[in-house]
Amino acid sequence: VTGLQVLTWAVVIIAGAIVVLGGTTGISRVRRQRRAHRRERLRDELRPGIVAILADPDGSHQLPIHRGRRADLFGVLAFDYLAKVRGESRDALVRVLDERGTVVDAERRTRRPGTVGRSGAAELLGRCGLAHSRPALERLLTSRSKAERAVAVRALGHLGDPAAAPALLEVARARSVPAPLICQAVVRLGPEAQGDLITHLRSRSIDVQRVTVDALGLLQSVDAVERLITLLPDRDLELVVRTARALGRIGDPRAVAPLLELLDRSPEWPVVAVVARALGELGSPSAAPILIELLGHERPPVATNAATALVQLGRAGADALAAAVEGDEPNPYAAAALSRQAILDGGAP
């Protein structure tokens, strides 16, 4: 066998492999396109039934019972529509899905093997938002799959049932789902969950406390202010920072004096930076002297927040900022805050 023959065979084999690979890729692409096309056609066939419900929510609607692929696709289509409409049209679609047994079927699917199926069922239950789905979703919070637990947390948030608060906070204790996701779900439960949340501020778990503080801040829970103030002397720096931020968001004037006291005794700059911002949000002129002092802080985030807070104080802060930008060494943070405000007000900086 000569070298030329070996080379020829090698070229033939490579060319053959390229042709086979190209052919296979082409065929699979055509198959995919045809499948997508069939799917679209089927979706077009099923759509009018759902559109009729959405367009006439008060009417009585009897949809045909679909089986197999049609049933799956009907579920997907209904699921998609639930995210696109709101109001009584959405409620009517949920009612029809519930009457058809789609919701009960999804609750059943949360117990079957297979993470993908269980997660899909949880998503549907979350979108339908029916209170009777809560136990099925809460069961998924202890799933071995991290993705499934996250889906269940989101779905419980969408459900908006305040009774889900303890189960969601338990997930925070177990650290089995990222805290921001839990906080978002808890906030979705709405102001009615406040009572449970305030009780959990005393939790022994620092993770539960942190999530609860964030959620109460985002819910602007005035009822939680007194209890939040008691957390300001806590030894956990992160909890203190979150509590100060929450008090700023809530905006209750009872928080001003405790936050000023915290500035007196806490030298840690992250705490000082957040407290400065919170004092601005609270809008109390009594905070102006300490904020003016903080304009000269060695840490830029502290000085920046102090300048922003002074802008938020209105007249009391504006004069101090104007004075800070005059003279031989104008304060850059004050200048930046004033320029930013001028742009926001629609004028030139």
Place this chain on the structure above:
Amino acid sequence: MSRVLIADDDPDIRELVRFKLEQAGHEVVAVGDGDAAVTSARDEGPFDLAVLDIMMPRRSGIEVCQALRAEEATRAIPVLLLTAKAQEKDVEAGFAAGADDYIVKPFSPRELMSRVTVALARSRP
């Protein structure tokens, strides 16, 4: 009966809006992208109202709105933007482009119809 142009690349929304408008007795022309919307407005007019999505292929709803306002024949068509873009700056951009109304998705079909009725009533001499 009024003639309404709908432009939305999502067939689920397009068909729902079409159904609601036809149910109310309006004649509807529905298209799936921005270029088709401008062409239809120009060639298949006159229209009494245009319901436009913002995020569409080829040309956005904002660009379609600007194109409608730039031409004599389509300048007077009231435009209702129906979009998932809910930030203040998006709403501002919509009105700056010449839109008459702005509805955020997910939307209520009943609310949409109320706004359509008001827009049509306003546009009639």
